[in-house]
Amino acid sequence: MQLELTRINYGSVNTTLPNCLKLLPTRTPKKQQKIAVGDLDGNFQIFSVKASEVQLTYQNYIGSKISSVQISGVEGTLLDKIFVASDYVIKAFTKKGKMFLTFDTNLTEPLKSMFVSGADLFICGNHVYSHYRDCKEIGTYLCGDTIVDVAALCLNNTNRILTVLACSGRVLRILENCRVRQIVEVDSVPTVLHVLKNVLGNRILCGFTDGKIILYNFGQFAREIKQRTIVDATSRTSAVTCIDTYDLLGDGVHSLIVGRRDGTIQVFTMATDEDTDIECRQLYNELFLESISAVQGGCVFSQGWSEIVVLLFSGNIFGLTTQIIDASLTNKETVKKPLTLKNAKKVSDPNDAKTSNDEKILTSLLEATDMNQSSTSIQNKLTSALSSIQVNDSLTLDKHDKTYNLFIELPVPMSEIILQSDIMINIIKIEHEEHFTIKEVADPQHNYFIRKIKLEENINSFEMKFQTIEGQYGSIEALIVPSQTTHNVQTKSYTIRPLSLHFRSHKFDMSRPLNVLSLKGLFSQSEMHHWISQCIPEVPERLSTIEVSHLYFENSLIGTVLECKYSKGNAEFRSDNLSTISILKDFLTKEATKKRLRLEIITDISEPSVAHFLRLISDSITYCFKIKKEYTFLQALLQVDIRNDSDFNSLMPEYQSILKKRTQIEEDFKKSKIILDKYFGIVTDFYMDRFKFNGVIVRDKIPKLLEVLQNFNMNDLLDMFNTSELGDSHLQIV
Template identity: 45%
Template sequence: MELELSRVDYALVGITLQNAMKILPTKKAKEQQKVVIGDQDGVVQLFSANKKDEIIVHFKTVPSNRITSVQLGGSIGSVPDKIFIANENQIIGYNRKGKVFLSFDTNLTEPIKSLFVVGNDLIVCGNHVYTHYKECKESGSYLCGDTIVDCNALCPHNTSRVITVLACSGRVLRLLEHCRVRKMIELDSIPTVLHVPKNSLGNKILVGFSDGRVALFRINPMIMEVKQEILIETKENLSAVTCLDTFDLYGDGKEELIIGRRDGTIQVYSMALENNEFDGMDCQQLLYEENFNESISCVYGACVGAAGYTEVIACTYTGKVFGLTTRTIGDTLNDSKSNDIVTDATQRIQKLKAEIEYLEQAVTKEREKYQLSTQALSSGLSAIPVMTVNDTISLSADDATYILSIELPSPIENILVQSDIPLEMLDVDSNTAVVSRSECDRNDGNLLLCCYRCQVNTNRVDLKFRTVEGQHGTLRVYITPNIQPKCCQLRTYAIHPLSLHIMVHKYDTTRPMNILILKGNFSQGEMHSWISNCLPEVPERVDSTEENVLIFKNLFVETYLICRYAKGVAEFKSDNISTISVIKDYLTKEATTRHIKIELQMNVSDASIEHFITLVEPKLRQYNEMERNHKILQGLLELNVQNDDEFEMLSDKYKNLLQNKQNVEEKFKNDSSNLNRLIGILIDFYVDKNKFRGINVRNKLDAFVDALKNCKEGTLSEFFCESTEKNRK
């Protein structure tokens, strides 16, 4: 890391969302800039800083509906200094002085979630509806089946074309022109944010993903050809990207990539330039990294604190606006007159002390007033404050576990987790909360009950847990903030029967498949609803009216599920019998509940059994070997080998274990539960395989478990093949 940045706090506003802050451009490079920001209280303010880092507010609006997006615009060829905000279904425009020059009601059926302005074009997106306005007149719209996460636009160089890019939760980018989809780009992960670099000539766009990756897409606007380059690879425990920007922090003509993440991390990576044009190659050198313990809503490169000094301007979820400046203490002293340094510092300290004393008195007075109003003899009422929870739940591709992030604007006192299905709660390195687990009574419907007591001033907590496929229910999280009066907010999360599956776009067609066909008097919408309740990441709307196809992948055992359904018929294919069994049981239950008669056809492939074993057996041997090595290492540590002579008496394998003691123990800590998890999956597979043949093997499970724990190469295949031959006889 080469970049040294110092933090400077500028302002504290209300709760902010993505794209809620912008930096007004200037005509000259490294000239002092202004910051415009809108919060969920509906307040828009434009401010700048003087040489003493004091804030000068140029205009500030009164509270109104929450602001979901702030964008800059202007006529083509001029400096985009007009401010546009999305306020529920309304778009309001301000100039630099805070005067309203546009108030436009879109009359959309859903609130505006994303907004982008280019020239006279307004691109407005809700959760599913995309609308294009030209000079405040609707020129077209598009209904998207997936949830629209973010939108941006490409304006190819020397043309008047506007190509809209929609980032969708169905792991796709949609390129639209004239409100028609020209190209669909299939992605490996869920996109979270879009950013068009300043020097891209209208043919490049950066995409941030939920798994922490950042990719660059080169788009040929003539033939809609797309090339993808991965800039930031996925690493373990890498948080989702929430904001992106490119800016020349060094002033050498080369732009750096600035990344803000959901866990509060800000990173700066070096970029490369090719012929004075933005290029994504060699974007691997990390120049700066710091965690600020709050989700980063917006991040930009600018010159705000002082002219001539670049900095990274960031805004957090709770509304803290601060800068990471390249200006050092020595630069500050050089810029100031030596005679005025002591006087200026003394005056600022006195001013801050007086302000703190005033605030403390005001808080004490209001607290006493509130306590009197809540007494039994008082006519006043105790009002429960409105609490906004910023929560996300995602399935990690690294270890097939769920990560639940909870963030509040006020400190969290405790979090109670309850579930009606068995879940395994795991430790998180960044989580400092004290965990208390309680014994559960199955008769009460509680199979998980634990409490996280947070440390002082903890606003954000990450929870990690494992699920078991085939068991579905509800996870309930009771969040108690450290405020008065005491209150609690309940958040519920559905755990699907096939909870370890994610949506993909392609699968290996050579794999042998088991087939389940359902026929009955159900509509396509009903079947889509059943599938969405059984699997995660299913789009809310059906794309096709004739036949719809969805493809899923199991992250743990790497098997596939293909769902093809239309009115009255549905076909499910999978190389995992257990997946077919879960689908069959769930859909049968749903149809029975709704009194819909269905016909089932099953085709079990023996080749798929052998294929599944070839997928799982190497993992089983690996986890068995890991457990044996850990046990041997514990025995070697008890021997307490102290000199070289004793060490040389050991075999090469034991020497290697002692030399790599830390790696062995760390790997066992992270993956020790995966062995039991994999054994449980194989037991379900063994039971389901024989269940479809009408055989009950419950009395053979002990022998099967012993075979799994002593698995060697070919053992598992022999066991299943022997069982299959006996069944045939």
């Protein structure tokens, strides 16, 4: 069974963040519900729909951007109290808009996420978590990682409360009484948490940046946690931004509603307690080309008809109802007469007006780009540009594709994006490329690259996948030009670190042959932490309070590992990749030189790590050559006159398989040359690093190495790395 939904436009507010729209519950099932919504301009509104018209119940300008809207109430009563988080303050309203609580949290950082359960209030900034009961502080917790979302649940309907913190360090922290009871390691960065109330007991859903959704089941004790993947990430879906569960089909079983960053809305069946082994089945999938800030299942437009209320990043609000009105969304049509919703008045901002100077700056920059003129920085040319538009952007590493994903979105259509990078990047894919016109300008003298991207009308977002080269670091700057001249040009800068392909892990394989880099000097622990954060992605922003810090990383492209152990005056790095040690040594030495610090550097090179590294990378190189061979056979087979099944069956099974996989082989062959060149570059750098530690320059042997790689043989490659004699570990003073 597939859901057929009809779109109904309810209106729009200003730009929004996730978790800023809720439906107020009713005592009678399938009765029309009110909508509570808050936006980044501080507007908070409650409205309903009567006779196909919006009826505004409450409207107010709170005074600062709204980061979260939650629904709760006294246990045993209707949970229709609305809690709104704005900056450092939480305000609570009744369903009619009467404010009955104003609570100043006095936190040191603005509120980012919130969860309310009865008299318990759980709030988080970037790093600080606080638990309040009846507005009295129960406890706090300082997290080194950035806190993405928070949720809480009572185990087996007891008084025991477990708090779950979704953290950017690829972990879920389970807290009880504001103390960490368990850390659950996850493969990707979590983005959103959703508690299943009165559905599956002590269970919580978690969405991730790689598109996966996992269901966690908490047992009687905090450490009894079972997990099951509800939605897999094999299809490389976009990051999950919001989750809800609701009985859309009217069969008493809740469906899973998912909103994603690329504008996709999906509906899946959910297994009951008795059918936990049944896989989820997709009932609905539609793309709306704008980030989804919130999805809520309920009944708004027409009594008795279920629907999904959707809030977009731009502030547009619409419903997807099961009631057939005019047209189905499967035919790409919507209701012709959308409903209207007025925005709340807000205090005027002196930065809202766009100055003529901004237009002159933009014009001069675009003209310089057209004439292939180089520039040191886009940011320097826009020092006077104002920031009146909220930009929804992110740069994340996809460890499955081994690529970076750059996402940029405005609440208004964009006319142009100019990307400037001071390092070489290889663009792999641009989502919905048919909507863009790309012009590339390069200045090899300054190692300077510009890509000028023009967008079609009514395109709000841009998404690009690209590859980086470890050891090359710098920044990518984006100049974003809105199509409306009343809005300001926006600039964003993204840092590419030296070890850009590494991601945070929580395990370290001690059985591998490890190279060691040891540093001693008059540096503090916080200084070393800062240097590491500038070199490796996903390093916690805050330094842990323990005397010796440990961090583990993994290379997404090769699979090598890295351990960082550091304290005041001492740091040790261990890796089975010699190039990783070389990059770290060069970068940390450079940073210490800037501070005029004297470093004692000791390297201990493991000979077995060389063969270990080559074996790790050989499988990928062999696969690329296999694809090349299959493509050669495919071209020959396409010349064979095969007229019927009898001719096809007369071929060898190997050749039949190649013909059946024609499309896949052709796609893989297009990628294989780029991938093969990348691996050849990695082996070449590794070859130079392998001998650099002994002061031997082998640049003149690179052509011979490339010849060996082109005629790939593992034994010949090992011989190339054993042609010179290496010395023992040595001591340097910088």
